[in-house]
Amino acid sequence: MSIAAPEWAVIESVRKELLIDGDWRPAESGHTLEVENPATGEPLCTVADAGPGDAEAALAAADRHRHEWAARAPRERGEILRRAYEEIVERTDELALLMTLEMGKTLAESKAEVAYAADFFRWFSEEAVRIEGSYAISPNGAGRMLTMRQPVGTCLLITPWNFPLAMGARKIAPAIAAGCTMVLKPARQTPLSSFALAEILEGAGLPAGVLNVVCSSAAGSLIAPLITDRRVRKVSFTGSTEVGRLLVEQSATQLLRSSMELGGNAPFIVFADADLDAAVEGAVLAKIRNGGESCTAANRFLVEAEVEAEFSRRFAERLGRLRVGLGYEAGNEVGPLIDEAQLKTVEDLVADAVAGGAKVLTGGSRIDGRGHFFRPTVLGGVPSAARILREEVFGPVAPIVRFSGEEEAVRLANDTEFGLVAFVYTQSLDRAIRVAESVETGMVGLNQGMVSNAAAPFGGIKSSGYGREGGHEGLAEYLETKYVAVAS
Numbered sequence: 001m002s003i004a005a006p007e008w009a010v011i012e013s014v015r016k017e018l019l020i021d022g023d024w025r026p027a028e029s030g031h032t033l034e035v036e037n038p039a040t041g042e043p044l045c046t047v048a049d050a051g052p053g054d055a056e057a058a059l060a061a062a063d064r065h066r067h068e069w070a071a072r073a074p075r076e077r078g079e080i081l082r083r084a085y086e087e088i089v090e091r092t093d094e095l096a097l098l099m100t101l102e103m104g105k106t107l108a109e110s111k112a113e114v115a116y117a118a119d120f121f122r123w124f125s126e127e128a129v130r131i132e133g134s135y136a137i138s139p140n141g142a143g144r145m146l147t148m149r150q151p152v153g154t155c156l157l158i159t160p161w162n163f164p165l166a167m168g169a170r171k172i173a174p175a176i177a178a179g180c181t182m183v184l185k186p187a188r189q190t191p192l193s194s195f196a197l198a199e200i201l202e203g204a205g206l207p208a209g210v211l212n213v214v215c216s217s218a219a220g221s222l223i224a225p226l227i228t229d230r231r232v233r234k235v236s237f238t239g240s241t242e243v244g245r246l247l248v249e250q251s252a253t254q255l256l257r258s259s260m261e262l263g264g265n266a267p268f269i270v271f272a273d274a275d276l277d278a279a280v281e282g283a284v285l286a287k288i289r290n291g292g293e294s295c296t297a298a299n300r301f302l303v304e305a306e307v308e309a310e311f312s313r314r315f316a317e318r319l320g321r322l323r324v325g326l327g328y329e330a331g332n333e334v335g336p337l338i339d340e341a342q343l344k345t346v347e348d349l350v351a352d353a354v355a356g357g358a359k360v361l362t363g364g365s366r367i368d369g370r371g372h373f374f375r376p377t378v379l380g381g382v383p384s385a386a387r388i389l390r391e392e393v394f395g396p397v398a399p400i401v402r403f404s405g406e407e408e409a410v411r412l413a414n415d416t417e418f419g420l421v422a423f424v425y426t427q428s429l430d431r432a433i434r435v436a437e438s439v440e441t442g443m444v445g446l447n448q449g450m451v452s453n454a455a456a457p458f459g460g461i462k463s464s465g466y467g468r469e470g471g472h473e474g475l476a477e478y479l480e481t482k483y484v485a486v487a488s
Contacts, residue, residue, distance in 0.1 A: 010097050011192070016047040018054055018215070019198050021061035022208025028053040033188055033217040038104035038336045039326045039371045047191050050214040055183070055222045058212035062154045062181040063231040065209035070151045070179040074129045077176055081125035083204035088118040088197075095165060095196060100327040102190045103164055104335040104372075105290055107328055117169035117197075119454035120470070127475050128177035144486035149479040151179035152257050153233030156226050158219075158247075159194065160239045161187035161338055162293045162394075168194050170458070170469045171236050172201070172211060178478035180234070184213045185222060189338055191215040227251050234258065234478065238295075241418075241463045259467030259477050261295070261459055263392045264420035267413035268298035268449075269435065271406070272306040274425035275447075280314045282449030283398070286423050288322065288376060289450065291334055292396040293342070295464075296421045296443075296451065300389055301400045302412050308402045312380050315398065316361035319376040324367060336372040337395055343372040346395035349388040353399060356383040363396070390416065406431060410438045420460035421451055442468075 017024040025048075026032075032046040050058075088095065096110035105113075133148040155175050159167040168184060175182050186194035198213045216222040227235055227250045234257040237247050241263040251258050268286055270279045286298035303311050327335035337343045343366060350364055363377030374395055382389060382399040389399060403409045413422055421443040424435050436444045442460035445451045452458060457468035467477055 010094055011045050011101065013094075014098065014192050015195050015199055016045060016192075018048045018050050018058070019195070019211070019213040020054065020058045021064075021212065022202075027051060028057075033215070035102055035189070035192060036339070037101055038338050039328075041340075041370055041372070044101055045192075047195070047215055050216040050222060051218075052221055052225055054214050055216075055226055058183045058214050059154070059226055059229060059231055061209040061212050062183050065207065066154055066181045069181050069207065069210050072179065074131060074177075074179075077179060078125040078128035080201070080205045081121045081128065081173055081176055084201050084206075085118050085121035085125060087200045087204060088114060088121065091200070095193070097328060098196060099165055099190075099193050100335070102192045103161060104338060105327050106332055106335050109290060109335075110327070113163055113166050116452060116454065117166040120166070120169040120173040123454040123470070124173040124177040124475065127174075127472070131178070131475070131479065138485075141488075143488045146484040146486055148482050148484070150482055152478050152480050153180060154231055155180050155182040155234040155236060155478065156223070156232050157182050157184045158223065158235070158237045158239065159184065159186050161189040162290060164190035164193035165197060167238050168197050170454075170474070171238075172197070174469070174474045174478050176206065176210070177475055180478050181210050182212070183226065184211060185219065186213065186215055188215060188217050188219070223247070224250060227256070228253055230254060232256065236467070236469075236477070237261070241465070244465060257477070257480075259459075259469065260465035261467070261469060262420075262463060262465035263418055264295040264297070264460065264464055265299045265390070265392055265416040265418040266296060266421045266423065266441075267439070268301045268423040269409050269413060269425065270301070270303045270307065270311055271409070271424075271426040271428070271431065272304040273427045274307070275427060276307060276311055276314065278447060279311065279425040280318055282423065282425060282445075282447070283315055284318055285449035286445070287398045288319070288334060288396055291337060293338060293394050295392070297394070298398065298423055298449070299393055300412075301398050302403050302409055303400055304409070305402050305404050308400065312361060312378065312400050315400075316378040319378055319396075319398070320362035322376045324373055324375060326371075334376055334396055337374060338372065340372055342394060343374060346374050346393060346397060349391060349393050349395075350377060350379070350397055353379050353382050353386040353388045356386050358382045358386060358399065392418075406435065410435060414438075414440045417463040418460070419462035420464035421445065423449060
């Protein structure tokens with residue numbers, strides 16, 4: 001299916017230059033990079049391809065406006081965020097189509113992401129006026145203790161391709177609320193959503209230089225000089241653990257405040273007393289949302305022996321009925337993977353599991369033809385040595401492992417270097433609380449297959465990173481605490 005005129009109009013309407021100090025400009029070198037439609041493998045457009053000189057200009061602009069922006073009234077910052085929220089909601093259809101074209105997810109999922117992204121602007125518009133300090137008498141009565149919260153300074157924000165609008169919103173909104181300036185580096189595969197968001201913020205009254213956007217095909221050469229520059233005081237990154245470790249090493253020279261939202265290997269635990277209908281629907285959501293290309297996607301399905309066969313049968317039947325195809329075509333429920341490299345990774349992980357003895361209950365292969373499509377897949381009897389149980393699959397593949405008893409379930413769930421989220425299905429309140437306390441993750445979904453909420457702290461532990469985005473904690477990530485000792 002070729003892209004029709006209305007879809008092309010959405011692509012044409014978006015700015016494709018770099019945003020630096022309020023000016024949309026081409027890259028200093030004149031270079032551009034190509035944005036691909038993952039559903040067809042065909043190019044959508046080209047955008048400016050930033051180099052180190054562009055990154056330096058963006059940082060200089062953010063630093064130049066840092067003090068002026070920090071001094072703006074909290075109410076003013078909040079009203080900018082509120083106007084942005086309203087504009088995003090108003091333009092839901094347009095933004096969703098843009099996202100589907102550059103990332104591949106279905107229109108229904110893109111619309112849900114637009115709503116999720118908008119919620120961050122609404123939440124932090126309300127939080128901007130609630131930045132509080134404290135006043136207390138010194139314990140010895142000899143003075144007073146005053147604390148205040150101040151913006152951390154200029155921030156470097158690095159976002160991934162899988163949620164191109166929401167991940168930008170989750171970082172930009174609290175930075176604006178706190179009074180920070182920023183340089184945003186979106187993923188090279190999906191820059192258009194970030195450019196559209198920047199335009200919306202401009203229209204909402206965000207002053208020039210507060211948000212600067214640079215996209216690049218050579219992220220390393222762009223980021224390295226920024227992260228070691230003394231003008232940067234915080235880095236926030238969402239992406240792979242491998243890249244996150246490198247950024248932490250680079251940021252150590254400046255002792256930067258940092259937030260790292262990294263990889264996951266989420267266990268989805270189904271106990272024998274679970275409502276199986278609810279568990280299957282939750283499993284579909286936890287696995288297939290965003291085509292499985294999510295750090296919170298269920299990666300290992302741990303099912304108690306008594307219900308393993310029945311759960312596996314129902315789950316395979318449910319995934320086998322899902323309609324795979326172009327995200328912008330009505331009725332499709334699963335879109336393409338982002339690119340050929342990711343498709344090959346998913347293929348290799350499935351092949352490794354099958355070679356070790358796993359049984360394909362449904363799916364198991366790519367869909368021939370244009371684009372990067374893989375059939376929704378359920379694997380039964382997955383051996384403990386299979387790579388898919390240790391590595392983040394980032395695709396629509398669900399490996400099932402049998403367990404016996406609560407103790408083994410927790411042991412298997414924690415047998416990973418990652419610790420982002422766990423999903424637990426049981427009708428026992430006592431067990432739910434015990435397991436929620438025992439699993440080594442930053443988040444837990446109890447009898448639900450999705451945990452993301454703008455009003456809640458999102459983040460993990462272990463190799464899944466540190467820091468939180470969303471909720472009250474998300475604003476605190478962009479604030480420093482200053483203590484003032486006052487003589488009496």
